Amino acid sequence: MSEAIAKTENQTNSLSLIMGTDQNKMASELQAISNFQTMVQKQLKNGQDFGVVPSTQKPTLLKPGAEKIQMLMGVTSEYNVIDKVENYKDGYFDYTVKCVLYKSGMQLTEGLGSANTKESKYVSRDGFSMKNTVLKMAKKRAQVDATLTIASLSNVFTQDVEDMQQFNQRENTETMTYDEAFNLKLNFGKNKGKTMGEVMNENRGYIEWLAENAKKAEFKTAAELLLKGKPAVDQAPKEDAQPASEDTGEMIATSQQTRDIANLAGDLATKTQSGSPMSTANEVLQQIVPDWKGSDDDWKNLTVAQAEDAKSQLQGLLAAFDKK
Incomplete structure (x- = not known):
C-alpha cells in the first residue's frame, strides 16, 4: 500500500514539474537545438568530419567533426587520464580519459573514452609501439562523447566504436x-x-x-x-635544427628528438622504478656528452648525433630489462 502511495506521489510530482515549465521557453529552446543541428549537418563534410558506415542508421562523428563543432560553439577542452593500466611485462596498455568542455571558464559537460591494446584493430601490432596510439584514441573518444552531449547531437550522430572500425583502420594506415x-x-x-x-x-x-x-x-x-628503409637521421624533419657551431657544423637536436629521449627515459624509469625520467635521461647523457650536467644550456646544445646515441642506449636498456 505504501509503495502504491509513493508511486502516485512521484507521478504527481513529475506532472507538477511538467505543468510548471514555461512551455513557450521550452519550445524556443527545442527549436534552437533543431536549428543548431541543421547548421552542423550543413557545415560538416562526409568522409572528413563524419563517416557513414554501411548498414548503420546514423553517421559516426569523427575527431575533425568534433573539433569543428567545439569551434562553432566557442568552447575549450581539457583532458585527464582518470584510469590506466600499463603492463610493460606483457605489453598491455589501457587508458580511460575524461574530456571536460568549458565556456568562458565555466564547465559545461564532460565525456569519457577508453582504449586498450587488446582491441581487435591493435592485436596484430606490438603492444609497446601502440601505447601512445591507444592513449590518443581514448582521448579522441572522450572528445567525441563530450561533443555529442553538449551539442545535443546524439540523435544525429553515433559513436559506435565497432561501427568506426573502417575509419580506425584508415587512420592507423595513414599514421x-x-x-x-x-x-x-x-x-x-x-x-x-x-x-x-x-x-x-x-x-x-x-x-x-x-x-x-x-x-x-x-x-x-x-x-x-x-x-x-628506416629514415636516416639527416633525412628526418628538423623543425628547429640549426648548426651547433660554425666550426663543427654539427646540427642541434630537434624538439622531436628530445621528446623521444624523454619518452624512452620515462618508460625506463617506470619499469625500473628508480629515479625520475629526467634523472634517467641525464644519467645516460652523462656517458655520452663530456661534462654533461643536464642544464638548460646542455639541452639547448645537444647535437643530433648525441641525441640519436642517447636514444639507442635507452632502447637497449629497455630491451635488456624486458628480457629479464
Missing part, C-alpha cells in the same frame, strides 16, 4: 611509422605470428610481394615502409 611497420604481426600465411621486420630480414621477396598484392591496407603500407 603508421617505420617502427610500427617493423613490429606489425602477420595474422595469415606461413609467417603468421612473425613481425613484418622478422620476415623482412628472412625473406625480403615476400615483403616485396606484400607491397604489391596485400589485400589489407595496413600490411601493404607496412611493406612499403620497410622497403623504403
Whole structure:
C-alpha cells in the first residue's frame, strides 16, 4: 500500500514539474537545438568530419567533426587520464580519459573514452609501439562523447566504436611509422605470428610481394615502409635544427628528438622504478656528452648525433630489462 502511495506521489510530482515549465521557453529552446543541428549537418563534410558506415542508421562523428563543432560553439577542452593500466611485462596498455568542455571558464559537460591494446584493430601490432596510439584514441573518444552531449547531437550522430572500425583502420594506415611497420604481426600465411621486420630480414621477396598484392591496407603500407628503409637521421624533419657551431657544423637536436629521449627515459624509469625520467635521461647523457650536467644550456646544445646515441642506449636498456 505504501509503495502504491509513493508511486502516485512521484507521478504527481513529475506532472507538477511538467505543468510548471514555461512551455513557450521550452519550445524556443527545442527549436534552437533543431536549428543548431541543421547548421552542423550543413557545415560538416562526409568522409572528413563524419563517416557513414554501411548498414548503420546514423553517421559516426569523427575527431575533425568534433573539433569543428567545439569551434562553432566557442568552447575549450581539457583532458585527464582518470584510469590506466600499463603492463610493460606483457605489453598491455589501457587508458580511460575524461574530456571536460568549458565556456568562458565555466564547465559545461564532460565525456569519457577508453582504449586498450587488446582491441581487435591493435592485436596484430606490438603492444609497446601502440601505447601512445591507444592513449590518443581514448582521448579522441572522450572528445567525441563530450561533443555529442553538449551539442545535443546524439540523435544525429553515433559513436559506435565497432561501427568506426573502417575509419580506425584508415587512420592507423595513414599514421603508421617505420617502427610500427617493423613490429606489425602477420595474422595469415606461413609467417603468421612473425613481425613484418622478422620476415623482412628472412625473406625480403615476400615483403616485396606484400607491397604489391596485400589485400589489407595496413600490411601493404607496412611493406612499403620497410622497403623504403628506416629514415636516416639527416633525412628526418628538423623543425628547429640549426648548426651547433660554425666550426663543427654539427646540427642541434630537434624538439622531436628530445621528446623521444624523454619518452624512452620515462618508460625506463617506470619499469625500473628508480629515479625520475629526467634523472634517467641525464644519467645516460652523462656517458655520452663530456661534462654533461643536464642544464638548460646542455639541452639547448645537444647535437643530433648525441641525441640519436642517447636514444639507442635507452632502447637497449629497455630491451635488456624486458628480457629479464
